[in-house]
Each structure stands twice: as C-alpha cells, then as structure tokens.
Amino acid sequence: MTDTPAETGNETASRDYRETLFLPTTDFPMRAGLPQREPEWLERWGKLDLYRKMRQRAEGRERFVLHDGPPYANGHIHIGTGQNKILKDIVVRSHQMMGFDAPYRPGWDCHGLPIEWKVEQNFRAKGRNKDDIPVKEFRAECRAYAEEWVGVQSGEFQRLGVSGEWDDPYLTMSFDAEAAIVAEFLKFAEQGLVYCGSAPVMWSPVEQTALAEAEVEYHDKISTTIHVKFPLRGVRKDGTAIPRDCIGAHVVIWTTTPWTIPGNRAICFSPEIRYGLYKVTGVEAEGFTPWAMPGDTLIVADALWDETAKAANIVGWDRLETVDPAGFVCSHPLAEADRYWNYPVPLLPGEHVTDEAGTGFVHTAPSHGAEDYAAWMDFPEWHDKHEAVPHIVGPDGAYYDHIPLFAGLHIIRLDGKKQGQDGPANKAVMDKLIELNMLLARGRLEHSYPHSWRSKAPVIFRNTPQWFVAIDRPMKSGGTLREKALGAIAETGWTPKAAENRIRSMVEQRPDWLVSRQRAWGVPLTLFVEKGTTRVLNDHKVNARIVKAVAEDGADAWFERPASEFLGDEYAADDYEKVTDILDVWFDSGCTHAFALEPRADQKWPADLYLEGSDQHRGWFQSSLLQSCGTRGRAPYDNVLTHGFVMAGDGRKMSKSLGNTLAPNEIARKYGIEIMRLWVAAQDFTDDLRISEEILQTSVDAYRKMRNTLRYLLGALHGYDETVEHLPLERMPSLERWVLHRLQELDGVVKAGYAAYDFKKVYSALFNFCVVDLSAFYLDVRKDSLYCDRPDADRRRACRTVMHEVFMRLTAWLAPIMPFTMEEVWLSRFPSEDDSVHLRTFPKTPQDWHNGALAENWRTLRRLRRVVTGALEVERREKRIGSSLEAAPRVYVADPAYRAAMKAEAPGDIDDFLAEIAITSQAVLIDGAAPEGAFRIDDIADIAVVPGRAEGGKCARSWKYSTQIGADKRYPELSPRDADAVAYWDATHG
Structure with a gap:
C-alpha cells in the first residue's frame, strides 16, 4: 500500500497531527505463531465442547453425511492420510456452514493383516512363534494393539484441525460392529452366494494367507x-x-x-x-x-x-x-x-x-x-x-x-x-x-x-481351498451381484468423472469375491459345514444365535462357545464343523455403512459422500458397493469423490530410504497445520500432488498475505458500531458498491465451489480477492479516507460498512479451510467465552449488491489505473518523486470508453475522482493522442501517461498537495477536508 503521513511522520508541521488521524488499532499479531497457537485453539474447542454445540446449532436442518473410510489402526499417520482427513474436514465444515447438519463420525479398521502382522513381529521379538500362542491370547493382543493406535491416530487427526465425534468413533472390532459384520455375511450365505472352491489365489508365503487384489x-x-x-x-x-x-x-x-x-x-x-x-x-x-x-x-x-x-x-x-x-x-x-x-x-x-x-x-x-x-x-x-x-x-x-x-x-x-x-x-x-x-x-x-x-514381499498364485462370494450366480432377490453393482455405479455421482469408468471396468472384469483368509485376527466366517464336505448349513435360527452371541462377547464367541450352543436341538454337533477362516478385511470395512450409518438416528443411509484415494476403486469403494448391493440392492453412497496420491517435490514416490518423506507432525511443528491445510485446498487434489519444503513455502507466503489483509480489516474496523455507522447501499460511493458486487459474485463462487468439492476454485477466488482486490486496490485507495476523513463522513462510513461486510464473509468462507486462523480473527473482533466462528453459517448476500454495469466500468477504470501506477513506479524509482501524492499525472485516452466509465462512477469532478483512485494529489484525464515519450504498457495501447508534479502546498496532515492549503484560517497548514476533520477531533477530544 502507498505510504501515508501516519506511517512516515511529518517533521515540518508546527503541530503533530498524527494524533488526529483515525488509524487502525488491533492487538491481532502480525506473526501467527501457528505451531504454538493451534494446540491452544484445540484445547479451547475441547473445553467448549464445540462439536456438540455445532450439532445442537444444526438440529433440524437437512442432513449431509460424509462416511469416513476407516484407516488401519496401526502406525503414525502419514502425509497421504493427513491430506485425506483434511479434505474430509473441509467438506464437512463447508456443508455445515452452508446450512446443513453435517456430522462427522470417524472410524477405524481394526482387523486384518496389517495389525496381525505387527503383533506377530512383537511376539517373535520375544522369542514366541504365532503357532504356539493360544488363539484367545493372540486375538487379545491384536485388540490391545489396535486400541493403542486408535488413541494415537485420533490425537494426530485432531491435531490436523479435524472436527468430529472423537469421543465415540466407530471401530470394526467393537462387539456391535462384529455382530453386524457377521449378520451381513450370513445374508450372503442365505442368498446362496457363498461357496467353497479350490482355485489359484494370490498368496503371501511370508504371511501365509490369501490376499485380495x-x-x-x-x-x-x-x-x-x-x-x-x-x-x-x-x-x-x-x-x-x-x-x-x-x-x-x-x-x-x-x-x-x-x-x-x-x-x-x-x-x-x-x-x-x-x-x-x-x-x-x-x-x-x-x-x-x-x-x-x-x-x-x-x-x-x-x-x-x-x-x-x-x-x-x-x-x-x-x-x-x-x-x-x-x-x-x-x-x-x-x-x-x-x-x-x-x-x-x-x-x-x-x-x-x-x-x-x-x-x-x-x-x-x-x-x-x-x-x-x-x-x-x-x-x-x-x-x-x-x-x-x-x-x-x-x-x-x-x-x-x-x-x-x-x-x-x-x-x-x-x-x-x-x-x-x-x-x-x-x-x-x-x-x-x-x-x-x-x-x-x-x-x-x-x-x-x-x-x-x-x-x-512378492506374492505367488497358489491353488488352495477358499471361500468365495459368487458375483454371477442368480440371487433370490433377482439378478446377479455383478449386475446390481454395475447398475449402482451408473446411479452414483463420481468425481472426477473418469472414476466411474475405472470402477466399472474393475467390476465388469473381477472374479468371484475371495472372502476367506487363513489368519487369526478378525471376524470369522461363521459357517457350519457338514463334516467331510463344504456344504453350508443355512438355517436362519442358527444364524440368529450366532449373531446374538457375537453381539454379547464379540467375534471371540465363535471360537470359545461350543458348536451345540449355536446349532441348538435341531442339529447334532458331531455332524458339523465350524469354518475358522477369517473374513476378508475388505468385507469388514465394506460393512461399515451397516453399523456406523444405518442404525443411528444422528447419521443417514445412504451416505451423501464417500471420499478416499483413487486406490479405493478396487478397495473400500468396491467392497462397500458389492456388500451393499448384495444385501440392499444399491450402493451405500450417492456420491464418491477420489483424490490422488501425495508425491515428493520431484514427482517420485515418498520413501524413507530416499529421505523424501514429510510427515504432518513435522509440518505442524515447523509451520503449523494451517499451512498444510492451505496446501491441500490450493491443489487439484483429484490428481497426484507434490509436496516439499519449497512447495510449502508458497503456502506460507499466501498465508502471510491473507493474514495481513485480515489484520488490516480488524484494525480498520476498531470501534465500528453497525447501528451508528452503517450506510445504506443507495448512499454509498461507486467504489464501495463495486466491492459489494464482488462479494455477491464471490458468494456464488464460494458456495458452488464447496458444493462441487472444488476447493481450489474457492481458495483461488478468496486469495485473489484478499490480495488483489482488497490489499492492492480497494484498501490502498481508501486508506486516505479511513485515516483522514472525519468519522461521520459518508465516504468513511461507507468504507467501514463495506469492510464489515467483507469481514463477516471472509471469516466464514475461509473457516472450512483455515479453522484456526478464522477462529482467532473472529474472536479478536468479537471476544466471547462460548462463541466460535464455526457455529456460524455463511452469511446471506443480498442479490441487489450485484451490479454488472458498475463492475464493467470498474474493470475499465482499473485498467486505466494500472497504467498510471506503472508510470508512478518509474518516477519513484528514478527519485523524481518520493510519494505518489507528489504527482499530478496527465492521462491520455484514445478510447471514449474510459471517460464514459469515469463519468458514470465519479461522484463529482472527473479529474478529482481520477486522482482519488490513482492515489495522487491531482490528475487530468485528456482525450486524444499522447505526446512522444509518454509512458505506456505494452498490452494497453490506448492509454498513455505523462507524469507531472502536483501544484500547491502540502497538507501537514494528509500530505496531499492542494492549492487550498490554509483556506480554513484555524488550520493554516491543512487542506479544507483535513481542517474539518481536525475541528471534529478537537471538538470531541476536549
């Protein structure tokens, strides 16, 4: 922004007029200190029980549910899982602020090979072989291991600023979940789709189990x-x-x-x-x-x-x-x-x-x-x-x-x-x-x-008896599982659109679903088969007893209770044997909708959205699709959004051996998670992303610029009283009405962007508005009015009214992306023990702020201003002037559109208006050809500028040059405008 008297001082004045300037006042720090401040905000939100307050505030609204794809409960989160959770948080927060009731219940996948493998390694380190460990002890160790990592990862996800029901997540190893998984599997068996076949499957000799794709x-x-x-x-x-x-x-x-x-x-x-x-x-x-x-x-x-x-x-x-x-x-x-x-x-x-x-x-x-x-x-x-x-x-x-x-x-x-x-x-x-x-x-x-x-380790293909779900066998409900899945794919919204073709191709070509694993930790295939055969006992009463037992004691009940308890009096236990293989963990996670969404009044089935990485087309998206189509005839989701993988800055895959990994906790410690959130929002996440220290620096710079804009708004709005200072639209100058028009435009861009999950468009629009429209133009032009006009002047009131409207929208629009900073900004202006920016919804923006003709005029005027600013930069660089206020440029225009736009928007004299928006003391608009040597910009051939020095004396308060200095005899060093403002000051400050 251009230098002002308040920022440079004026040693030549007989009175120090700086005290009479209406300068920005704020305690909001220029330095964010995010690594230290973010944990403090998290602690505040916890004490405030903010998530519960958000649910209460949203009660009765239309519900929007993003169903969380469960990560494995093992190991610290990495940059990819961090990106995924941040994207989900932006989705949920933005829909909450768009007026939905948008709960977020996180979940964890607690069964399966990743956890079992780690527990095996722990036992081997103690000199114990898995085969020598009782199944009950081994499963208990797996459960304890998963519980520990759920706690660790929960803390790491919350450190990302992710808001959710962290005190009641869903876990695939909870007894109710295991019972639901068993019930869902037995529905497939009752449909006649489960069979035992001997076929080559992908097999891990190291882990000694079958693997799915x-x-x-x-x-x-x-x-x-x-x-x-x-x-x-x-x-x-x-x-x-x-x-x-x-x-x-x-x-x-x-x-x-x-x-x-x-x-x-x-x-x-x-x-x-x-x-x-x-x-x-x-x-x-x-x-x-x-x-x-x-x-x-x-x-x-x-x-x-x-x-x-x-x-x-x-x-x-x-x-x-x-x-x-x-x-x-x-x-x-x-x-x-x-x-x-x-x-x-x-x-x-x-x-x-x-x-x-x-x-x-x-x-x-x-x-x-x-x-x-x-x-x-x-x-x-x-x-x-x-x-x-x-x-x-x-x-x-x-x-x-x-x-x-x-x-x-x-x-x-x-x-x-x-x-x-x-x-x-x-x-x-x-x-x-x-x-x-x-x-x-x-x-x-x-x-x-x-x-x-x-x-x-490499896998092999190995022939072995396994249990499968047939996808081309006619179902009792009609059609085949493949046919129903393909139909559901066509009825689902896919982002990006190419994802639909990808999963369709996979489902069209996939073999029968291999659902058995030769492991110990997980939900067993709760089937009885006739001894010496693979014929499945299919009795609804037996199945109901199995589900009831698992709901009471978890999946361990299948291993610990005798067969007779499940078979009852109808069947002889000696005629049957239990299948003790473990269900494919993808079947587990594919069932999450059945226990995390469907039975809960605070959720919604089907989910509005599933959001995971593109690898889940063959993973969770597909297993959920097949599972739900087999039991409910449709997908458990209405829309699916996929993101790419995070690569190192040079495009290579991240690897500890290459030393190019970057973990979320490192970013939080060095920069603050807000910087990572900005990086996530600024990318086209549907493609693979790159990250490095250098790339993050771009987000650091962008954050600093937006923070400075918001800090200036806070300072300039100090003491603003809407009931006193608000100026109606019809009394506002053209420049303020243009800002309101921009807000109305942005309102549509932001809401449409969030609704379409196009966070890059939202971020770009808001960043450009802050940096280009506000800092580099509007606030730069209006500093003179804010500092020097008397407080009750319409121009200053209009400016503060508009800045208030900007503040109210920016803090809401940016809150889903920058939750920590927007909370800080909001409470800096409206301090409260029990309030939060995240309890707000996006403000309604009046349609009558839209003014296409005015916006077109300002596009023309900003084009003209750009040439004037370029000419003045040369003058300052050559030290012919010190400040733009010393200038009085003559601006030559060949196109009558410039004068027409000026005349349409100028409140009075066109030349005075030109000087105002160019931040000069005087200016002259001249129609016609410019003299030789006039300043031009290559891409704007119809405007030329001849710099000149301003006439008259220098106002000791505003530093503007004027031929009317001293017109008010009480203040011989001031311009009439400044003299009036100082008189107001003197009268109100005794």
Whole structure:
C-alpha cells in the first residue's frame, strides 16, 4: 500500500497531527505463531465442547453425511492420510456452514493383516512363534494393539484441525460392529452366494494367507525368464498321426516363473496366430555349449521366432512348414525325471494368447494363475478325476512333500535379510531342465509384479481351498451381484468423472469375491459345514444365535462357545464343523455403512459422500458397493469423490530410504497445520500432488498475505458500531458498491465451489480477492479516507460498512479451510467465552449488491489505473518523486470508453475522482493522442501517461498537495477536508 503521513511522520508541521488521524488499532499479531497457537485453539474447542454445540446449532436442518473410510489402526499417520482427513474436514465444515447438519463420525479398521502382522513381529521379538500362542491370547493382543493406535491416530487427526465425534468413533472390532459384520455375511450365505472352491489365489508365503487384489501393490521385480521345450507326441488327441516333419519336434513356451513348471498341465495357443516349424541349422557359441543344437526342430509363432532365436543364440534356421497345433499333445519336460509327470500335456485354444511376447504358446499351470485355471477348467476331459487342479505348493511357499525332486524347496525366502527374494525353487527347476535338455534359453526381465502390501514381499498364485462370494450366480432377490453393482455405479455421482469408468471396468472384469483368509485376527466366517464336505448349513435360527452371541462377547464367541450352543436341538454337533477362516478385511470395512450409518438416528443411509484415494476403486469403494448391493440392492453412497496420491517435490514416490518423506507432525511443528491445510485446498487434489519444503513455502507466503489483509480489516474496523455507522447501499460511493458486487459474485463462487468439492476454485477466488482486490486496490485507495476523513463522513462510513461486510464473509468462507486462523480473527473482533466462528453459517448476500454495469466500468477504470501506477513506479524509482501524492499525472485516452466509465462512477469532478483512485494529489484525464515519450504498457495501447508534479502546498496532515492549503484560517497548514476533520477531533477530544 502507498505510504501515508501516519506511517512516515511529518517533521515540518508546527503541530503533530498524527494524533488526529483515525488509524487502525488491533492487538491481532502480525506473526501467527501457528505451531504454538493451534494446540491452544484445540484445547479451547475441547473445553467448549464445540462439536456438540455445532450439532445442537444444526438440529433440524437437512442432513449431509460424509462416511469416513476407516484407516488401519496401526502406525503414525502419514502425509497421504493427513491430506485425506483434511479434505474430509473441509467438506464437512463447508456443508455445515452452508446450512446443513453435517456430522462427522470417524472410524477405524481394526482387523486384518496389517495389525496381525505387527503383533506377530512383537511376539517373535520375544522369542514366541504365532503357532504356539493360544488363539484367545493372540486375538487379545491384536485388540490391545489396535486400541493403542486408535488413541494415537485420533490425537494426530485432531491435531490436523479435524472436527468430529472423537469421543465415540466407530471401530470394526467393537462387539456391535462384529455382530453386524457377521449378520451381513450370513445374508450372503442365505442368498446362496457363498461357496467353497479350490482355485489359484494370490498368496503371501511370508504371511501365509490369501490376499485380495486390494491387499497387493505392484513394484518392479527382476524375474528369471526361461524358454522351455515340450516334446511333441507322435499322435494327436484324436489318435491321428502328426505331420511327419513334426515328429521329434518341440513346442516352445516362455515363462517368468520357472517354479511353476512342475505344475504344468497344458499349453495354450491361439487359432488366430500363425505358427511355424523351424529347423535349427546354426548356433553361436561363445565360451559355452548352447542348449539349442543344429537339427533341433521347434514350433514357435512366426511373429516371435526372431526373438526366440536370438534368446537361444540360434543364428541359422530353415522354416519347414506352417503348423496347426490344434489337437497336438506334448509330454511334460520333466517326464523323464520322474513318473509323476508322465501325463499328456494337451494344446488347448485360449483367448488370452497373443503374439506380443514370448513364443505364442502359453505354459498353463492351473494351480498358479487365474487365466491358466480358467483355460484348464474349460476342458474337463483332461482333468484327473480325483484332482482337477493339482496342489503343488504349500502355505509356506514350498513344494509339498509329494512333489518329486523339489519337495520342501521354497519359491520365496521367508525371513532374514533376503526375505522376499527368490528361494532355491527356480534354480532347482532350471537345473533339472538343463539336465534333461529341455531348457532352450534363459534371461532376466524387469517388470511390474504384485507384492504384499504389508510384508512388501512378492506374492505367488497358489491353488488352495477358499471361500468365495459368487458375483454371477442368480440371487433370490433377482439378478446377479455383478449386475446390481454395475447398475449402482451408473446411479452414483463420481468425481472426477473418469472414476466411474475405472470402477466399472474393475467390476465388469473381477472374479468371484475371495472372502476367506487363513489368519487369526478378525471376524470369522461363521459357517457350519457338514463334516467331510463344504456344504453350508443355512438355517436362519442358527444364524440368529450366532449373531446374538457375537453381539454379547464379540467375534471371540465363535471360537470359545461350543458348536451345540449355536446349532441348538435341531442339529447334532458331531455332524458339523465350524469354518475358522477369517473374513476378508475388505468385507469388514465394506460393512461399515451397516453399523456406523444405518442404525443411528444422528447419521443417514445412504451416505451423501464417500471420499478416499483413487486406490479405493478396487478397495473400500468396491467392497462397500458389492456388500451393499448384495444385501440392499444399491450402493451405500450417492456420491464418491477420489483424490490422488501425495508425491515428493520431484514427482517420485515418498520413501524413507530416499529421505523424501514429510510427515504432518513435522509440518505442524515447523509451520503449523494451517499451512498444510492451505496446501491441500490450493491443489487439484483429484490428481497426484507434490509436496516439499519449497512447495510449502508458497503456502506460507499466501498465508502471510491473507493474514495481513485480515489484520488490516480488524484494525480498520476498531470501534465500528453497525447501528451508528452503517450506510445504506443507495448512499454509498461507486467504489464501495463495486466491492459489494464482488462479494455477491464471490458468494456464488464460494458456495458452488464447496458444493462441487472444488476447493481450489474457492481458495483461488478468496486469495485473489484478499490480495488483489482488497490489499492492492480497494484498501490502498481508501486508506486516505479511513485515516483522514472525519468519522461521520459518508465516504468513511461507507468504507467501514463495506469492510464489515467483507469481514463477516471472509471469516466464514475461509473457516472450512483455515479453522484456526478464522477462529482467532473472529474472536479478536468479537471476544466471547462460548462463541466460535464455526457455529456460524455463511452469511446471506443480498442479490441487489450485484451490479454488472458498475463492475464493467470498474474493470475499465482499473485498467486505466494500472497504467498510471506503472508510470508512478518509474518516477519513484528514478527519485523524481518520493510519494505518489507528489504527482499530478496527465492521462491520455484514445478510447471514449474510459471517460464514459469515469463519468458514470465519479461522484463529482472527473479529474478529482481520477486522482482519488490513482492515489495522487491531482490528475487530468485528456482525450486524444499522447505526446512522444509518454509512458505506456505494452498490452494497453490506448492509454498513455505523462507524469507531472502536483501544484500547491502540502497538507501537514494528509500530505496531499492542494492549492487550498490554509483556506480554513484555524488550520493554516491543512487542506479544507483535513481542517474539518481536525475541528471534529478537537471538538470531541476536549
């Protein structure tokens, strides 16, 4: 802002007029001290029981419910969980202030592998193995561990300024929640959708449990690749002979998992691919004996022969003929080593086969891959009548004892410094293939591979009996679970819109829901099956007794109470056995709507909004969707909002090993959480975000500018009495009416932005208003009036009236984003023991403040002012003037629109009005061309300025130059305006 007499002093005056100026007065500190002050505000809100007061204040309003996706109750929060909670808080606070009743009940996911894994580690550190610990003791330790971290995380979330029902969160391990989860699962069983199947699932050998897609993450992994020769048998499937040239040939496959070769049962090909029979005529040997030899005949896809030949060091060949592999049968490459593999390996058509990589033939091990399993199950004529899908690998990732040659060998190392790396299985299989002359080539490939989210170790696909929820089986209520879920997706609002296509694609392609885990901590699959079978006992009375017992004693009741108590007199306990597998934790969290929302009078079902990271399309969003569609026929939410991940400043993923992590508690300690909240609000959070010390500094600077604006408002409004000073709209100068117009515009932008979760638009609009419209323009222009006009002057009253309206709106509009600072600002002006800015709603803004014609005129006038200000900056820089008040610019305009706008908004003399908005003592507006050398701005060609010095004497109070200094003989050093103001001062101050 431009210098004023109050800020510089005036040593030449015979009287010190500074005491007569009406200067801003405030105790509001310029330095925020956020790291120290924020905890004090949190303590105040706690003593005030602010959240409860907010609920009381909102009673009877339309309800808006954001349902909190439960984080795992383990470990300190990180920048991503902090971002998530802040976004939720902005949503809830903004809807509360838009006039809704917007409760927020936080929750925690207390079951599952993340917690169990930590408890296992704690026991191992004490020298105890999980298998030696009684289930009751182990589950009690898990519960205690989760309780501890719920308390820790609750404090960390509250430190973010998140307002909510922290004294009564929902926990998936509470007895009522566990009973609800059991009841919801049994509804699926009663629908006939739960079944036990043996199929390959993602399995963690380190944690020894099945994993769902949502429990894995993909990392780059270097895998050993092999080309393997399968000897072609002399007859086809139908008994007819193969072509003569194919006798003795080998079908070549390529795989990145050598350890799966012992599980091979078939080879898949594509009828759309052209295959050739190639005879090797030359090989390249550089210090070793190649595995391909001249005379070998190999069958490979034509499109992939060059790649295959290069991998095998084959430098010469003849293509003998085109081969149709339909009906071909091979022998297993390990058949010569042990009779276990002495079975036919058929070539089967498969839609998943392409000629983009490999050999055009896909090694098919139905125990170890979803596509392999699906392709194999389509041809039951090749199945063993006792075991359609063989069991090759055990829970620990080692070959079962009945597997010859490789029994007990691990695929992945389970412990030690090399945990997660390849075990001896791959090498043993390759060594045996080399020995049998069945390995054609090997190499290494870096590719994306699934890893356990918890242990970070690679997973394997392993055939094992598991419990599933069928998603394509007709339901008793009509339709299938997949059909209902897809219909619900179409009826839900998705932000960003691309999220709808993403989750739709996932649901369209997903397999049946794997819901069983071989763990100890969680809600069990409370099913009875007939002994020796997987047939489920489906009796509503039995199920009701199970739910009642869990409600009384928690899920432990299933393990501790005898079967007879649940089965009653209708069934003999000896005829049934309990399923003791644990439910998928995603089923747990998918049920939260059923116990955290539906039965509570202070909540709402379905929720208005679910808000989580984009990874939850395959996690909580989807499990909640499937669970609710299976039991209620629709999604448990009306809208879903997703945000991206937080990356380091250079775009890389945050990692402790890279040293580029930044935790919320670090930000709180160094800057204050308000800075992090500003960073969150200023971003397009639907995309991945970047954060660093340098990026946060931008938020620090923005915060300082807005705080200074608000501090100035507080000072300038000191002593404002609305009942005395308020000036009606019709008496206000044009400039004040323009500010009110801007408030009316902003009212629409802010409310629409909050309603659409476009916080970046809200933040940008308010930041620009504070810094550009207010600080750099309006307040700069009006400082002279605020300081120097007499208090009862209309211009000053109008200014203070408008500043009051600005204050009332800014403190409300910014409160959802900056809750600490807006509380400080609000109470600085309206101190109260039991009030809070967060008990307010957004003020109503009169429609008659809107004035499009006036706004257009001020756009024109500000354009003109910009050129004048640019010219004066040059004059000051060259030291031709010290203050803009020493200037009297001549402003030349080529476009009549400038004079028209000036005339429309000027209350009197146009030149005086121009001087007022340019903050000069005098100015002249001239129509026509400017003289040579006049100041111009490149992008405003129709305005030019010729600087000049102001005429007359210098007012000792306002420092404005005037030819009427001393017109009031009582005050010979003052202008008439200032003389009048000082007379008022003298009369009122004795």
